[in-house]
Amino acid sequence: MLNTPAKYFGLLVVCLLIPAGLVFMWLKGAGTRLAETQDAASEVAIASASEDAYCTPQLKQILRRVAGACGLLEGGARGCKPADAKNVAALSGDDFNALFKPLSHRAMLIQFDADQGILDQEGMTAVEKAWSDQRGASFFFVVSRASPDGNPEHNQTLSQDRAQAVLTHLETKFQDPEIKKEVGLLWLGEEFAQLSEDFCKWTRSRGTECTEKDINRSALVAWIDCAI
């Protein structure tokens, strides 16, 4: 029995050392693993602007040229003349329009009355809806046109008014200082990249009948999901 000091202390040491040894062993194991552990955050995705599948290197190159020429990349108020668009894009009108075809699910065609640069109620609502669907996109393009009626100079001014009407409405509605850094205006008048009647099938601000002339009295608005 427990009748000697040795036995007594032996029992005490066993009862104390077993848990102490286990605790020490567990702590050492945790310490070793901790030292070996890599930064957990390094395996987690990092928040970034979106980059959609249609953002091919070729498309991004053209978008960058257009955006740069139009001042988007400098972050100020902007606007491109039709000649600029033709020069920097170095594309035919059809090829230029083809750039925007992958955006059909994101774009909205804001329609205007003939010879008018004022947004109607449907147009305002459509612009707001398109704007609120930014998601991860960095740039909001407004590409306005005019139908071939009238002289080219007047139509150039008219399409500029239409693009400006969209920007003004966004600024009035959202009063967001960031807008100027995100919205790029491109007015094409009647000279370049006229839309075919096929674009009548895209989402439009008006549900009315649509001809080729109607669809060119418009501003195409869309967020571009490319990190340019």
Place this chain on the structure above:
Amino acid sequence: MSDYPIIDDDRAPPPAPAAGPAGLTQKLAWVVAAASLLGAVFSALSTSDFINHLDRQVHSIHCSFIPGAHAELGESGCRTVMMSPYSSLFRESLWGGMPISLLALAVFSYLTFRAVSFALRGPLTKGESTFLLAAAALPLVMSVIYGFIAATRIHAVCKLCVGVYVTSTIAFVAALIAHLKTAPEETWDPERKQPGTWFGEGVVFVAVLALLYAVASPTSEKTLKGCGTLVRKDDVGGVFIPFGGKGNTQSIAVLDPLCPACRAFDQRLEASGLINRLKLDMVLFPLDSTCNWMVKESLHPGACAVSEAMLCDKDAAPQVLEYAFANQEALRDEASRDEAALRRRLEQKFPKVKGCLGSAAIKNKLNKSLRWAVANALPVLTPQLFVGDKRVCDEDTDLGLEFTLASMLREPSGKGRGKR
């Protein structure tokens, strides 16, 4: 008098087990020893699980009434209890704190030793039975306290803890019966001062394990350095939501209102009391693909709608968040089936958000909240906490939250001292 306490010159070891009540007290001492040993096993498993997490990774943990049964990785009452602020002491001084189960292990180990040493010597004296009863009362009292906390505060049952509660009760009941059966005439000799020595031995058990833990618990400099800094901590888009706190240290929590980890984080932060030393703002980062393009599929469906509601009425945002935290599962389920129904429910519950929820303006605002995360290149996860402009490492937002926060608040420049 001898240096060691038990050798009993006056009372020779009995030649054979005594019959009658005296023999019964010896047997009951063995019962106390066995129950204490089992309690030590439960406590050891719980301590082992706790210590495993000191490497800051996610581990499976034991959660069974059968000691040594297979460990589980998923959610369990044991995990909930372990991650609660009640699972350890000194959480601001040690990363994770010192687990209560470690102290239980020390007490049960000592109780085992004490009961075995008594039992080996034969029938108990009154002094021995009194001491054994007092010693066995400690784990029982702690079991009652922690059982109450588990039921009323944590709302979770930890099977290992229940094992400890049961073994504590058995040990105490056996000690009580032994005490009642011990002959009154066998009184202990106060001149021997053995209870004081026995108590001292118990203190040694606790002190040795506690000191060993404090000295040998693993350290990491990363905790104080943090895991990155904010590039743009200004609130250009007006997306910060005041989250509470009365302190001066500007801090930002990045949260998803339907994320269970965020709810647990909020509870830990609240329970720690350290929120009062922060001036905390919240940035919403819903992990819901409805509005967040950075997640391929919605981890928390409905989080965008709830976030919109919070941004619609910032004054009521804490109430919206509280409601969302309290009903996370139901809200996520509803949004999975019909997000419009969730939006209607939010409008009903918080009438002020009506007309704002789902509007272009508020979607734009929520987008700005997400883009704040982009501007700061944050990891796509929640919760995240920034103290000043320093990001608290993700692995420090659970068990190590109090230690990390307290250290960062002590040394905002990141030159803190102490463990980890």
